[in-house]
Amino acid sequence: MAIPGLYRRGAALVSAPSGSDALTIGADASAGTRLTFRTDGSVRITQGAAVVVQIDADGTVHLGGAAGEFVALANLVTAQLTALQSAYDSHTHLYAPGPGAPVPTPAPIPLVGPLGPVAATKAKAT
Numbered sequence: 001m002a003i004p005g006l007y008r009r010g011a012a013l014v015s016a017p018s019g020s021d022a023l024t025i026g027a028d029a030s031a032g033t034r035l036t037f038r039t040d041g042s043v044r045i046t047q048g049a050a051v052v053v054q055i056d057a058d059g060t061v062h063l064g065g066a067a068g069e070f071v072a073l074a075n076l077v078t079a080q081l082t083a084l085q086s087a088y089d090s091h092t093h094l095y096a097p098g099p100g101a102p103v104p105t106p107a108p109i110p111l112v113g114p115l116g117p118v119a120a121t122k123a124k125a126t
């Protein structure tokens with residue numbers, strides 16, 4: 001069978017993962033970019049020996065490597081920071097300078113004030 005645009009080669013890729021549990025496509029140069037589908041349901045994009053993107057069988061996506069920390073979502077981070085900013089900027093203390101009832105102090109100076117955006121511009125996640 002002929003597939004136009006593909007070169008049929010009878011030898012295994014030198015730089016691909018060994019074993020029969022994966023399908024790898026991409027450059028065979030040692031520093032090349034390869035896409036590997038594993039029978040465990042995971043998918044990896046590597047550049048040379050470095051894993052740059054990995055999708056685990058459970059759908060977990062790793063960007064920049066096969067390990068790391070979970071990313072925060074911009075809308076949730078903004079909500080948390082806004083709550084802290086609002087609580088700080090509006091808090092007062094009761095001040096009792098002498099005889100008479102305590103009085104509230106003014107709002108703190110400086111205020112945290114409006115917050116800037118925390119969202120990435122090219123990456124999205126859920």
Ligand SMILES: [Fe+2]
Pocket residue numbers: 091092093108
């Ligand atoms: Fe205070």
